[in-house]
Amino acid sequence: MNLVFLGPPGAGKGTQARSIVDRFGIPQISTGDIIRATMRTDSPLSKELRSYTDSGKLVPDELVNRMVEQRLGQDDCEPGFLLDGYPRTVAQAETLDGLLAQQQRRLDHVLFMDVPDALLLERITGRRSDPESGRVYHLKYDPPPADVAGRLIHRNDDTEEVFGKRLREYRDYTAPLVPYYEQAGLLRRIDGQGSIDEIRERLVTALS
Ligand code: AMP
Numbered sequence: 001m002n003l004v005f006l007g008p009p010g011a012g013k014g015t016q017a018r019s020i021v022d023r024f025g026i027p028q029i030s031t032g033d034i035i036r037a038t039m040r041t042d043s044p045l046s047k048e049l050r051s052y053t054d055s056g057k058l059v060p061d062e063l064v065n066r067m068v069e070q071r072l073g074q075d076d077c078e079p080g081f082l083l084d085g086y087p088r089t090v091a092q093a094e095t096l097d098g099l100l101a102q103q104q105r106r107l108d109h110v111l112f113m114d115v116p117d118a119l120l121l122e123r124i125t126g127r128r129s130d131p132e133s134g135r136v137y138h139l140k141y142d143p144p145p146a147d148v149a150g151r152l153i154h155r156n157d158d159t160e161e162v163f164g165k166r167l168r169e170y171r172d173y174t175a176p177l178v179p180y181y182e183q184a185g186l187l188r189r190i191d192g193q194g195s196i197d198e199i200r201e202r203l204v205t206a207l208s
Contacts, residue, residue, distance in 0.1 A: 001080040006177055007113030009166045010120035011192050014136055017084045019200050026080040034067050054156050056165030058088055065095045089173045093180055110181040115192035124163045128152035
């Protein structure tokens with residue numbers, strides 16, 4: 001199963017991706033996670049990436065495309081994959097189509113998490129990640145257990161100010177992917193409001 005998760009920042013893509021990958025036995029490929037892992041290295045590339053992410057801007061297509069091409073070539077992607085946060089521009093979507101065509105593969109579904117703006121800010125600002133496991137919690141909707149609460153971090157780009165910029169990038173560059181995938185007959189629109197369990201049920205129904 002070859003899947004793409006599409007939606008604005010804070011839509012719950014990462015949270016829901018966890019249960020989908022468990023259920024279907026495919027890896028979650030989050031370009032945001034790959035970029036953050038690269039930023040933890042001491043390299044010129046890490047500084048360059050930080051200049052984009054800290055200001056809420058998208059990283060240039062050619063850098064992200066290269067990361068995804070490399071990741072999709074790994075053995076664990078053979079049974080399929082769930083791309084989380086990629087593609088984010090029409091140019092990235094076209095590159096992905098070309099990459100998959102070369103490997104005689106194609107996308108099965110594009111899951112679009114539809115969430116009103118008012119909810120996104122609350123989800124983003126309450127988000128905290130565990131640097132050890134990579135697990136993401138929400139202070140109100142998915143509270144962390146006491147033994148990990150002390151080590152959680154708040155991402156630099158999960159502040160209200162940077163969120164506004166990320167949302168504008170989403171509207172300008174990523175939202176056009178909704179009609180792009182609708183025309184390709186791949187878009188599955190999921191109501192992203194409600195509890196984590198309710199949304200998971202909707203996703204499972206859309207995929208079965
Ligand atoms: P995320 O964890 O998906 O919210 O991504 C965090 C940040 O990484 C984004 O705000 C962008 O700066 C960058 N990023 C992640 N995925 C992409 C992508 N597909 N294209 C461009 N930039 C990306």
